[in-house]
Amino acid sequence: MSEPIVQVRELTKEFPVAKGRHKPVMLRAVNRVSFDLHAGMTLGLVGESGSGKSTTGRILVGLTNASSGSVKLFGHEIAGANGTRAIQAVRHRLQFVFQDPHGSLNPRMRIADAIAEPLDVAGGMSRQDRTDRVHELLETVGLPRGYASRYPHEFSGGQRQRIGIARALALRPDFIVCDEPVSALDVSIQAQVVNLLLDLQQQMGLSYLFIAHDLAVVRTISTHVAVMYAGAIVEQAERRELYRAPAHPYTQALLAAVPRMTPGRRAEAAAAGEMPSLLSPPAGCIFHTRCPHAFAPCRVDVPAMREITPGHAVACHLYSAAASQAA
Amino acid sequence: MAGEMLLDVQNLTVQFRGDAGWTSAVENVSFQVGERECLGLVGESGSGKSVTALSILGLHARRTARIPSGVIAYRGQDILRLPTRALRKLRGGEIAMVFQDPMSTLNPVLTIADQITETLILHQSLSAAAARQQAQRLLDMVRIPDAARRLDEYPHRLSGGMRQRVVIAMAIACRPKLLIADEPTTALDVTIQAQILELLRDLQDELGMSVLLISHDLGVIAEFAHRVMVMYAGRTVETAPVRALFERPVHPYTIGLLAAAPRLELDTDRLPTIAGSIPDPASIVPGCRYSPRCDVALESCRNLPPAMGSAEPGHLARCPPRLAALGFAA
Amino acid sequence: MSDVAALPIREFARPRRRFRTLRKLVAHRSFLFGATVMVLLTAAAMAAPLLTHIDPTAMQVRFRLRPPSAAFPFGTDAFGRDVFTRVLYGAKLSLWIGLSVALLSGAGGAAVGVVGAQFRRLDPLLMRVMDALMAFPAILLAIGLGAALGPSPSSVIIALAVAYLPRTARLVRASALVIRELEYVEAARVSGAGNLRIIWKHILPNCMGPLLVQLSFVFAYAILADAALSFLGIGTPPPAPSWGNIVSEGRDYAVEAWWIMLFPGLAISIATLGMNLLGDGLRDVLDPRLKVEG
Numbered sequence A: 001m002s003e004p005i006v007q008v009r010e011l012t013k014e015f016p017v018a019k020g021r022h023k024p025v026m027l028r029a030v031n032r033v034s035f036d037l038h039a040g041m042t043l044g045l046v047g048e049s050g051s052g053k054s055t056t057g058r059i060l061v062g063l064t065n066a067s068s069g070s071v072k073l074f075g076h077e078i079a080g081a082n083g084t085r086a087i088q089a090v091r092h093r094l095q096f097v098f099q100d101p102h103g104s105l106n107p108r109m110r111i112a113d114a115i116a117e118p119l120d121v122a123g124g125m126s127r128q129d130r131t132d133r134v135h136e137l138l139e140t141v142g143l144p145r146g147y148a149s150r151y152p153h154e155f156s157g158g159q160r161q162r163i164g165i166a167r168a169l170a171l172r173p174d175f176i177v178c179d180e181p182v183s184a185l186d187v188s189i190q191a192q193v194v195n196l197l198l199d200l201q202q203q204m205g206l207s208y209l210f211i212a213h214d215l216a217v218v219r220t221i222s223t224h225v226a227v228m229y230a231g232a233i234v235e236q237a238e239r240r241e242l243y244r245a246p247a248h249p250y251t252q253a254l255l256a257a258v259p260r261m262t263p264g265r266r267a268e269a270a271a272a273g274e275m276p277s278l279l280s281p282p283a284g285c286i287f288h289t290r291c292p293h294a295f296a297p298c299r300v301d302v303p304a305m306r307e308i309t310p311g312h313a314v315a316c317h318l319y320s321a322a323a324s325q326a327a
Numbered sequence B: 001m002a003g004e005m006l007l008d009v010q011n012l013t014v015q016f017r018g019d020a021g022w023t024s025a026v027e028n029v030s031f032q033v034g035e036r037e038c039l040g041l042v043g044e045s046g047s048g049k050s051v052t053a054l055s056i057l058g059l060h061a062r063r064t065a066r067i068p069s070g071v072i073a074y075r076g077q078d079i080l081r082l083p084t085r086a087l088r089k090l091r092g093g094e095i096a097m098v099f100q101d102p103m104s105t106l107n108p109v110l111t112i113a114d115q116i117t118e119t120l121i122l123h124q125s126l127s128a129a130a131a132r133q134q135a136q137r138l139l140d141m142v143r144i145p146d147a148a149r150r151l152d153e154y155p156h157r158l159s160g161g162m163r164q165r166v167v168i169a170m171a172i173a174c175r176p177k178l179l180i181a182d183e184p185t186t187a188l189d190v191t192i193q194a195q196i197l198e199l200l201r202d203l204q205d206e207l208g209m210s211v212l213l214i215s216h217d218l219g220v221i222a223e224f225a226h227r228v229m230v231m232y233a234g235r236t237v238e239t240a241p242v243r244a245l246f247e248r249p250v251h252p253y254t255i256g257l258l259a260a261a262p263r264l265e266l267d268t269d270r271l272p273t274i275a276g277s278i279p280d281p282a283s284i285v286p287g288c289r290y291s292p293r294c295d296v297a298l299e300s301c302r303n304l305p306p307a308m309g310s311a312e313p314g315h316l317a318r319c320p321p322r323l324a325a326l327g328f329a330a
Numbered sequence C: 001m002s003d004v005a006a007l008p009i010r011e012f013a014r015p016r017r018r019f020r021t022l023r024k025l026v027a028h029r030s031f032l033f034g035a036t037v038m039v040l041l042t043a044a045a046m047a048a049p050l051l052t053h054i055d056p057t058a059m060q061v062r063f064r065l066r067p068p069s070a071a072f073p074f075g076t077d078a079f080g081r082d083v084f085t086r087v088l089y090g091a092k093l094s095l096w097i098g099l100s101v102a103l104l105s106g107a108g109g110a111a112v113g114v115v116g117a118q119f120r121r122l123d124p125l126l127m128r129v130m131d132a133l134m135a136f137p138a139i140l141l142a143i144g145l146g147a148a149l150g151p152s153p154s155s156v157i158i159a160l161a162v163a164y165l166p167r168t169a170r171l172v173r174a175s176a177l178v179i180r181e182l183e184y185v186e187a188a189r190v191s192g193a194g195n196l197r198i199i200w201k202h203i204l205p206n207c208m209g210p211l212l213v214q215l216s217f218v219f220a221y222a223i224l225a226d227a228a229l230s231f232l233g234i235g236t237p238p239p240a241p242s243w244g245n246i247v248s249e250g251r252d253y254a255v256e257a258w259w260i261m262l263f264p265g266l267a268i269s270i271a272t273l274g275m276n277l278l279g280d281g282l283r284d285v286l287d288p289r290l291k292v293e294g
Helices: A053-060 A083-093 A111-122 A127-140 A145-149 A157-169 A187-204 A215-221 A239-244 A249-257 A321-326 B049-056 B084-090 B112-124 B128-141 B160-172 B190-207 B218-224 B242-247 B252-260 B299-303 B320-325 C020-027 C029-046 C083-118 C123-135 C138-149 C153-179 C183-190 C195-231 C243-253 C259-286
Strands: A006-017 A025-037 A042-046 A068-073 A094-097 A175-179 A207-212 A224-229 A232-238 A306-309 A312-314 B005-018 B021-034 B038-042 B065-074 B095-098 B178-182 B210-215 B227-232 B235-241 B309-312 B315-317
Touching: A006 A053, A025 A053, A025 A232, A042 A053, A042 A215, A053 A068, A053 A175, A053 A207, A068 A083, A083 A094, A094 A157, A094 C183, A111 A127, A111 A145, A111 A157, A111 C183, A127 A145, A127 A157, A157 A187, A187 A207, A187 A215, A187 B252, A207 A215, A224 A239, A224 A249, A232 A239, A232 A249, A249 B190, B005 B049, B005 B210, B021 B038, B021 B049, B021 B065, B021 B210, B021 B235, B038 B049, B038 B218, B049 B065, B049 B178, B049 B210, B095 B160, B112 B128, B112 B160, B128 B160, B160 B190, B178 B190, B190 B218, B210 B218, B218 B242, B227 B242, B227 B252, B235 B242, B235 B252, B309 B320, C020 C029, C020 C259, C029 C083, C029 C259, C083 C123, C083 C153, C083 C195, C083 C243, C083 C259, C123 C153, C138 C153, C138 C195, C153 C195, C183 C195, C195 C243, C195 C259, C243 C259
Parallel strands: A042 A207, A042 A224, A094 A175, A175 A207, B038 B210, B038 B227, B095 B178, B178 B210
Antiparallel strands: A006 A025, A006 A068, A224 A232, A232 A312, A306 A312, B005 B021, B005 B065, B227 B235, B235 B315, B309 B315
């Protein structure tokens, strides 16, 4: 298999949290996360709020730095000491699509200037080329070129999200991190934007890291899925496999909790309680406080990621050899 | 009292003052909620679903909103013609509301006990001590662990799910007959949403409440509602028992909406879409409001406002061409 | 391509691009009113020698403390100087002081505020300096600076600009701190934009609204503060008239010769009102989100 374009190993991010007059406590938002992303692939990063999925995505484009671990983008290490310089070398190949279609466009900038911002920063483009490129990008995302001279407030949420995508495409990137790009949109508009992302991927050979809390949307867009809980990846598999045979009790609970569009069928509140505070995480498996299958080792040891079938890895003692002996 | 309808809304129109005079956010909407029934109101932004709910509680500002026509009958009396005092007594007493964002419903400088006892003292004239005891019982009812200790905490110390439980405790404090829940789980994570929906369902049984559930999430509606009303751009487009709506939708918008929602149980590589965007209230076509986006629209659809027609008992849709095609006389 | 041809978005009459800002300004009622007031005041100040033949500093002791009359429309002061003439001549200096102080403290405050918000390491230092300046009442600070610089209109301007700078800086910093966390700023950063571009293209334009409103108040405060400084002998040195020192000289005669204070006071109020409306109008027109009603 070819070299992955994104290779993340043991990525950890800690934030200092000031607690009154005491010295700051470290909050571990991302905890030893590892994954690979190959060209043309879409990794869906799923989790609830506080799972660390957005922070992971932000580290990948340099919006925040890693505390430890390694992040290699197109072969360049960006998590180390020279990260800031290293990211400049790959900057034009990375982009980000934001969640909030209202907050992600400067209200005082014309659409043309917003879309051309990456071009302007990169420099070296004539006025005519810039205009042509903006028009071309608008058409790529399904908007008439006549919109170029308008301001963001004249557009609906779905149209703004298209503009955000056009801006992300300006420098012809290879890899785009999409942070909840459709969760603020209405159902009928959400489908349009998901399809647009899929079309663009086919035409331009893009790779996505698609961050979302909606498991149904992730199923539609991803080729591979990683499930995060309280800062760590608990399960990772190819899409079909993950939805067909979810292995981790958290993944199972998450899938069971989604309301189906089938009257008479009820979602299950399979995970009791709530996510523990990341300031004082429980010992052992971080999910054991809510897990219906928790047993002795779960309260003591942190389970390691382990392949249960080729390409399907899970961090759970239920699947470890030692556990089966103990039970 | 006519029939066993708890709430009977007829031809409700709500208008807001805008740049170009008054525009209708809700037009000629009628629906009923029976005893112990849950009616689901579903629609996208601008559909008027929340505006409809706020009208029932008389919560629109007089200066910017008006209700030129319609009747909102609660147990036979018209809420719109009720004096302010009587309305206030109804609100929070017999009719209670749960909003989307628990943090903005709770006052950040009051403890949980203060917030809950306020309603109790106001509506049931309990003593402070009795109210506190009652508040603790309510927290138990909404399954907040360690209720006695939680009473003296402030909202910011609670998680989103716990806050929504407190809001629900406040809403059921006076044993309401009708609970209006406006996107009660939209701000919550999916595992917490499942817990809250389960709680609401149990409370509905326990207290014998009727629920008006407003949501954009078709899954939540399918699970919770007995009957569903679909709104689009301020009008009702379809209303039906929940099974009929999800299994035999009639209106092209309902069909499109159901198709566009990604499904958890299917591997799809493309979603069916509805073209175009939600219309601006200021630029609405004279005929069917969905016609600019509808792929089966006829010329007549664009010019003539369509009438509601019946498909089967209790199943109405505002699409004469579809009803005719399905063999139901318009 | 995408299966959706986006429908046309809300169409409202779009004026030709070239003069759009100008047209919006002209269409803005309160801006038009404010601008008219300011233009008239400025014109009156410039045309003072044409509008009156009396020397603003000429004392005519026999006409001391005359109430308003046909000969002296605004009355005369304790030295028999014509108040109308002095108000006219004073306009030039007062408007100049107000405008310069507003612009200087605005530019300085915006620079300090934005730098503090964007360069987090400099922030504690800058803000401590601002806090130290703010710990003194603005007027006290101006007195100190004015005394050090010696009495002249330009030292009044410098002193007041420094005195009002911390408030402007605080205001800009507060807005900038919110704006720099917004997604469009992050989007710019992902595109490789540096701090300068982010400040210039994203943060500053979006701080303009509150800043312009604040500056229209600074304008008024500065004119009034000049009065207080004159009273203490640090402001515009007499006998040259400014609205401030006319008011302060009139204070001793407030009961028996109310007109000495009333007319320059009115002039200050009118200028302040004009400036406020002008600031409001500018804020609205510079914000593409606000539609301007004709």
